[in-house]
Amino acid sequence: MLVLLIIGMCSLGASLVLTPYLRDFFAFLEMVDQPDAGRKLHPRPIPRVGGISIAISYICVLCAVLILGSFWKEMLSESESSLHLLERLLPAVAIIFLTGLWDDFRGLTPWQKLAGQFVAACWALWAGIRPAPIAGHPELDPWMFAVSAFWLVFCANAFNLIDGLDGLASGVGLLGALGLLLVGVIHPYPVLALAIVPLLGALLGFLYYNFNPATVFLGDCGSLLIGFLLGCFGLMWHSHSATPLGPLVPLLIVAVPTAEVAISIARRFLRRQPIFDADRNHIHHRLLSLGMTQRKAALVLYGVSALAVSLAVLQTIVHPHIGTILMVLSALGAYLGIRELRYVEFSSATAFLFSGELLRVLRMQICLKEYKAALARARNLTEAWAAVSDACAVAGFRYVALELDGERFEWGGDSKAVGQSPRMLIPVADDGKMTFITPTRASSASMWIVPLVEALEGKLRMEIALKQLRPKTHLPNSLTQWPDSPISANTCPVTLPIANSTTPS
Numbered sequence: 001m002l003v004l005l006i007i008g009m010c011s012l013g014a015s016l017v018l019t020p021y022l023r024d025f026f027a028f029l030e031m032v033d034q035p036d037a038g039r040k041l042h043p044r045p046i047p048r049v050g051g052i053s054i055a056i057s058y059i060c061v062l063c064a065v066l067i068l069g070s071f072w073k074e075m076l077s078e079s080e081s082s083l084h085l086l087e088r089l090l091p092a093v094a095i096i097f098l099t100g101l102w103d104d105f106r107g108l109t110p111w112q113k114l115a116g117q118f119v120a121a122c123w124a125l126w127a128g129i130r131p132a133p134i135a136g137h138p139e140l141d142p143w144m145f146a147v148s149a150f151w152l153v154f155c156a157n158a159f160n161l162i163d164g165l166d167g168l169a170s171g172v173g174l175l176g177a178l179g180l181l182l183v184g185v186i187h188p189y190p191v192l193a194l195a196i197v198p199l200l201g202a203l204l205g206f207l208y209y210n211f212n213p214a215t216v217f218l219g220d221c222g223s224l225l226i227g228f229l230l231g232c233f234g235l236m237w238h239s240h241s242a243t244p245l246g247p248l249v250p251l252l253i254v255a256v257p258t259a260e261v262a263i264s265i266a267r268r269f270l271r272r273q274p275i276f277d278a279d280r281n282h283i284h285h286r287l288l289s290l291g292m293t294q295r296k297a298a299l300v301l302y303g304v305s306a307l308a309v310s311l312a313v314l315q316t317i318v319h320p321h322i323g324t325i326l327m328v329l330s331a332l333g334a335y336l337g338i339r340e341l342r343y344v345e346f347s348s349a350t351a352f353l354f355s356g357e358l359l360r361v362l363r364m365q366i367c368l369k370e371y372k373a374a375l376a377r378a379r380n381l382t383e384a385w386a387a388v389s390d391a392c393a394v395a396g397f398r399y400v401a402l403e404l405d406g407e408r409f410e411w412g413g414d415s416k417a418v419g420q421s422p423r424m425l426i427p428v429a430d431d432g433k434m435t436f437i438t439p440t441r442a443s444s445a446s447m448w449i450v451p452l453v454e455a456l457e458g459k460l461r462m463e464i465a466l467k468q469l470r471p472k473t474h475l476p477n478s479l480t481q482w483p484d485s486p487i488s489a490n491t492c493p494v495t496l497p498i499a500n501s502t503t504p505s
Helices: 002-028 050-067 069-076 080-105 110-127 142-162 168-186 190-210 219-240 246-253 255-271 283-289 294-315 320-340 344-354 357-377 381-395 444-469
Strands: 399-404 407-412 424-428 432-437
Touching (some): 050 219, 080 110, 168 255, 246 255, 255 344, 283 294, 294 320
Antiparallel strands (some): 424 432
C-alpha cells in the first residue's frame, strides 16, 4: 500500500504542476476553445490541453515504475510478465492520445477518429489486454477480438461524449479508477493496482483546475485517453475475476458514460438523425434544463457514478443472490432516473407502444396495401370507387366525395347530415377534387387522406397516360368513363392542397 501511495502522490504532484503551465502556455498561443452561446457553456475562451498534462503525468510515472521494475516486483510480489504487459500497453496509450490531440488541434472526421481508436484497441489486444476466454472458444478468437476492440473504442467515445460539463468526464473517470483500484486491492491483483494508481493521481490533480468554474478543459486527447485506459483496466479485471457477477464490474465502472451513449443512440435513432451529430440533449444538458447549475449537475452525476462504482465493488464480495437483487434494484433506479430527465423521444415512443397507436398504424398500413392492390385490379371507375369506399369505411370517415370532369361519386352520410360539417378539399388529377369529412372526435382519420388520394391519383394518371398512347382507341371500361351520378353543390371552407403525384402506385 505504501508503494501505491508513493506512486499516486508522484502522479498527483506532476499533474498539479504541469496543468497550470500548459494552460497558460496554450492560452498565450491563443489555442483555446471559443464559447458559442450554444452547446459550449463556458463564458470565455479556455484551453483544451488538460489531456496533455494527464498523459505526461501518467506515462512518465508509469515508465519510472517500469524502470524500477525489479524493486516493485519484490515489494508487490508481481511477476516479470505482468510488468511487461504494462510496457506493451504504452504504445496503444500513445496512439489513442495522439489521435485525440490531432483532433483537438487539426480536426479529424468521425471515421478518422474511429480508425485511430481501432488501431489503439488492436495494439492493446495484441499486448495482452483481453477478457476471460469463453468455454469452448480459443483465448482470443476473431469474435472475441472484435467484441474486445469494440469495448475499448466504446469506452473511449463514451467519455468523449460526456465531456460537456466542467469536471464531469474527469470526475467520473476518477471515481471509476478508484473503484477498479479498490477491486484490485481487495482481490489481490497488484499489476492492475499498479497501472491504475498513476491515472488516479493525474486525474485528481487535473480536477483541481477542471471543476466548475474550469480554467482548463480535457480536450479529446484527455477524454479519449481516460475512457480507453478504463476500458483496458476493465478487461484486465474481467480476465482475473473469479466471482459469477465479477465480469459486470467493467460495465458498472463506466455506468454514466454507458448510459449517455445508449440514450444518445436511442434518441437519434427515434429522430432518424446521424449518430455522430452533436446536440444539446445529453444527460448533463437535461439536468441544466431542469434548473440545475453546472456544479450541481456535475455533483448529481458524480453521485450516480459513485453508486454504480460502489455496486461494482460490492458485486465482487457479496453472495451472488444479493448481487443479483442489487443489480435489479439498480436497473429500476436507472429507469426512474431516465424518466425524470423527461426526454420527449422516449415519452412519445412509450405512448406509441402502449396507448394502442402502434396497432392503429399497423392496421392502417395493412388496409392501405389492400386498397392499393384493389386499385391496381380495378377495370373501371365503379370498381375503383368501391376500393376507395372500403378504405374510407375502415378509416372512419363520415363522408367522402370525388368530382372529376363534372361527374361525382359520394360515400357516407347524406348531404343534409354533413352539409354543415367542416371538410377538407384535396385537388386530384389537375382538374378534379376530393372532399373528406372526418368524425367530430377523431383525428386519426385525417392521417389516411394523403395516402388515399395519392394512390387514387396515381391510378388515374396511369389510365390517362395509357389513353394518350392510344388516342384513337375507345376504352369503354376506362377509369375516365364516369357513370351518371347526381351532382350536388357543397361549400368547402377548409382547403388543404397537396403535391400531385406523378408515380403510379
